[in-house]
Amino acid sequence: MKAVVIRTFGDPDGLEVVDVPMPVPGPGQVRIATEAIGVGGVDAVIRRGALAAHGFREGHLLGSEVAGRITATGDGVDASWIGRRVWAFTGLSGGYAEQAVAAVEDVLALPDGLTGADAVTLGGSGVVAHFALDRARFTPGESVLVRGAAGSIGITAVQLAARAGAGAVAVTTSSARRGTRLRDLGATHVLDRSGEGGPDAPAGFDVVIDVVAGPQLPLFLDKLNPNGRYVAVGVVAGRPPADFGMRLMDAFRRSLSFATFSADTVPGTDRQAVRSSQFADAARGDLRTVVHDVLPLDQAAQAHREMDAAKVFGRIVLHP
Numbered sequence: 158m159k160a161v162v163i164r165t166f167g168d169p170d171g172l173e174v175v176d177v178p179m180p181v182p183g184p185g186q187v188r189i190a191t192e193a194i195g196v197g198g199v200d201a202v203i204r205r206g207a208l209a210a211h212g213f214r215e216g217h218l219l220g221s222e223v224a225g226r227i228t229a230t231g232d233g234v235d236a237s238w239i240g241r242r243v244w245a246f247t248g249l250s251g252g253y254a255e256q257a258v259a260a261v262e263d264v265l266a267l268p269d270g271l272t273g274a275d276a277v278t279l280g281g282s283g284v285v286a287h288f289a290l291d292r293a294r295f296t297p298g299e300s301v302l303v304r305g306a307a308g309s310i311g312i313t314a315v316q317l318a319a320r321a322g323a324g325a326v327a328v329t330t331s332s333a334r335r336g337t338r339l340r341d342l343g344a345t346h347v348l349d350r351s352g353e354g355g356p357d358a359p360a361g362f363d364v365v366i367d368v369v370a371g372p373q374l375p376l377f378l379d380k381l382n383p384n385g386r387y388v389a390v391g392v393v394a395g396r397p398p399a400d401f402g403m404r405l406m407d408a409f410r411r412s413l414s415f416a417t418f419s420a421d422t423v424p425g426t427d428r429q430a431v432r433s434s435q436f437a438d439a440a441r442g443d444l445r446t447v448v449h450d451v452l453p454l455d456q457a458a459q460a461h462r463e464m465d466a467a468k469v470f471g472r473i474v475l476h477p
């Protein structure tokens with residue numbers, strides 16, 4: 158079968174389309190004929206070699222999120238899964254392929270009306286958006302800032318906060334056009350990447366959900382209201398300054414909180430319950446997914462080029 162591996166770490170040209178044996182599902186696993194493959198920020202991080210120390214080597218078959226039809230089951234898995242259309246988390250490898258394997262507990266049946274592209278746009282990121290707001294103890298009426306809102310996590314966080322009755326939903330983004338699209342999804346204020354939003358922007362926020370981190374993170378800690386909660390969910394701009402915690406200590410009397418959040422710390426059954434509910438919402442049109450583009454699997458390098466150039470609004474998807 159056709160698959161995409163990292164021939165050499167670095168830029169997208171190092172991705173290569175290869176023929177590999179069809180995977181055989183092990184005990185507790187299923188095999189899926191993919192119809193949609195999500196291209197995520199973490200794939201680009203692995204491609205660059207930044208996670209080589211964590212065991213991600215050249216030759217790695219990328220891809221963590223797919224949708225498609227189950228074609229085989231391993232020992233201990235109910236064979237009635239065969240033929241069902243599902244979303245699946247493949248565990249940071251194996252997704253960029255015509256057939257992928259996943260543990261059956263990381264598989265979710267797709268409701269009618271949800272495309273594979275929708276599923277891989279919402280499946281991983283929607284859960285992050287939901288639990289980030291939950292960990293931030295967000296309550297209706299509070300003001301929220303989503304930093305890096307133009308990605309699939311941010312797009313869902315904006316909608317969830319707006320739908321839950323946030324007093325304000327501000328976003329950071331790099332262009333007016335993206336800002337308009339985010340307003341259409343529920344944003345009430347549009348700030349630039351530095352957090353400037355003109356005279357009408359709220360002076361502070363009760364909750365900040367940050368997908369970006371990087372050198373400018375301290376500027377956004379300064380935007381927390383007293384008792385404000387900051388939840389970092391991503392690092393698309395890299396690490397924050399080593400001393401960023403001093404910003405919180407210096408603001409001691411404002412009772413600010415900073416947390417990281419990884420969906421890995423949420424029990425799998427809780428993740429699946431939220432995902433199932435979000436899939437149903439999306440199938441009904443109550444939650445919007447934004448698919449930037451759908452490209453053939455053998456154009457995975459082009460998909461990565463678009464991600465690297467920050468041209469993607471929402472999620473880019475591959476199909477075999």
Ligand SMILES: NC(=O)c1ccc[n+]([C@@H]2O[C@H](COP(=O)([O-])OP(=O)(O)OC[C@H]3O[C@@H](n4cnc5c(N)ncnc54)[C@H](OP(=O)(O)O)[C@@H]3O)[C@@H](O)[C@H]2O)c1
Pocket residue numbers: 197198199281282285304305306307308309310311329330331332335350368369371389390391392393394418419420421467469470471
């Ligand atoms: N916490 C978890 O459990 C979890 C799970 C999965 C993934 N992640 C993490 O989430 C991140 C990916 O999320 P995503 O797919 O939603 O994001 P994304 O699409 O990769 O990026 C979101 C937006 O951030 C903005 N951005 C990019 N570079 C920036 C920079 N240098 N400075 C400021 N803004 C910048 C861009 O929008 P504009 O151009 O409009 O500014 C971009 O569209 C990764 O770090 C990944 O590791 C976390």
